[in-house]
Amino acid sequence: MVDTSFATYFRERLLNWAAEIERPMPWKGEKDPYLIWLSEIILQQTRVEQGMPYFENFKRDYPTVQALAEAPEDEVMKLWQGLGYYSRARNLHAAAKIVSSTYEGKFPADHRQLLSLPGVGPYTAAxxxxxxxxxxxxxxxxxxxxxxxxxxxxxxxxxxxxxxxEFARIAQELLDQEDPARYNQAIMDFGALKCVPRNPDCERCPLADRCIALRDGLIDLLPVKEKKLVRKDRYFQYFILQWKDQVVIRKRTAKDIWRKLYEFPLIETTGIEFGGWAQSDLWRELGLKEAGELKRTAGPFRQQLTHQRIVAVFREIELAGPPSELPEDYLVVDRKNLAKFAFPKLIDCYLRDNSLNLF
Ligand code: SF4
Structure with a gap:
């Protein structure tokens, strides 16, 4: 239990500090739960500067939760392209549909019901x-x-x-019950501007006189994390199978990174070097009788995700004609229409680099 006098001290110092600072953001002071929810989902694991244009675009294209619920999934994924953590976009769409149907387009004013929406965790619900x-x-x-x-x-x-x-209990004890919105905004701003991960501004911190980490030289040691992040490398060999102006793409449907985004036919390997694709399962799956003519190889391109690093090589293969078999997730598109599909950032970089995409 936090000491009452400390709780009063903490709240007062924090709120006084917040009253003096300016940190304008398009969603600050917002009361519309739809826009608050939208901004919070976009800002999960995303810097404010990066998330800002996405917030504006979603607000413009889907001004209400109903508009978002009714949008085609591919369109939502396309608008999200480049923001990463794509499960957020899938959950965003799923939650919009629930709010639209179950709650008649109104976000419930109930913490437990908010928590039950896809993609809404304790932070967003609060x-x-x-x-x-x-x-x-x-x-x-x-x-x-x-x-x-x-x-x-x-x-x-x-x-x-x-x-x-433990932290949730303490946070709840410190909360200003009279004005939780102002308090929550203040602590978020304080973490973003003052008590930042590296080199916090302790010299001008309103909490410095009672900060234990500052007193005991523990700033670089707190907070403590138990698990170390384990990152693995994955090697993606992409094949741009083309004839005339046609090219094959596929939708990622497996439970893996980038689900519901598009990509080129892929062979995943254990290292960057690769040959003999004409004998691969992919060629068999597509019913390709010819190896095709290798026009160009591009890469490696790299993308760092939280738990994995993707290294990709792109091979442009000219075919005499279309593959004889196209499994369900595959489709043939005109090259000039590639821009309509949502690709992972790494493929987007390749397309832009090679002017393959008419953005
Ligand atoms: S670590 Fe520094 S900035 Fe953070 S609360 Fe303590 S004194 Fe303030």
């Missing part, structure tokens, strides 16, 4: 509940873990169940 409906739920994210672990000198790992519970 943000919508407090900003749109003034309900007393404290936001808890990486910023809050950092601030609380430092100020209070807590070394419980934040990526454990016990850690998450």
């Amino acid at each position: 943000a919508i509940a407090s900003f749109a409906f003034a309900l007393p739920y404290a936001v808890v994210d990486g910023n809050v873990f950092r601030i609380l672990s430092r100020v209070l000198g807590i070394d419980t790992p934040v990526d454990t169940t016990a850690g998450k519970k």
Whole structure:
């Protein structure tokens, strides 16, 4: 239990600091739960500068949750292209459909019901509940873990169940029950501007006189994480199978990265070197009788994801005609229509580099 006098001190210092700063953002002060939800989903694992244009585009194309619910899935994925973590876009669309049908287009003013929407975790539910409906739920994210672990000198790992519970309890005890929206906004701004991960501005920090990490020299050690991130390398050999102005693409449907985005026919290998594709399962699957003429090889292109690094090589293969068999996920498109499909960033970079795509 946090000491009451400390809780009062923390709230007052934080809110006084917030009253003095300016951090304008298009969704700040917003009361419309749809726009709050949209901005929160877009900003998960995304920097504000990167997310801002996406927020504006979604707001423009889908001004209401009904408009988003009714949009074709490929169109939503295309608008999301480049933002990464594509499960967010799939959940966004699924949640919009639920709000539109189950709740008649109105976000529920109920924390538990908000939490039941796809892609809405405790942080987003607390943000919508407090900003749109003034309900007393404290936001808890990486910023809050950092601030609380430092100020209070807590070394419980934040990526454990016990850690998450402890920080959520403390955050809730510190929350200003009278004005949860103002408090939540203040702590988010404080984490973004003052108590930042590296080189926090301790010299001019309003909490410096009671910050344990500052007193004990623990700033670089807090917050503590238990698990180290393990990254694996994956090698993607892409084949741009083309004849006249036609090219084969496919939709990724497996439970893997980039699900529901498009790509070229792919062979995944254990290393960057690769030959003998004419004997591969892919060629058999497509019923290709010819090896085709290798026109050009491009790459390697690299993309770093949270848990994996993708290394891709692109081979442009000229065929005499279309493949005799096209499995369900594959389709033939005119090259000039490639821009209509949502591709992962790495393929988008390749297309732009090679002027294959008429953007
Ligand atoms: S004194 Fe430094 S570490 Fe402590 S809360 Fe302020 S900015 Fe963060």
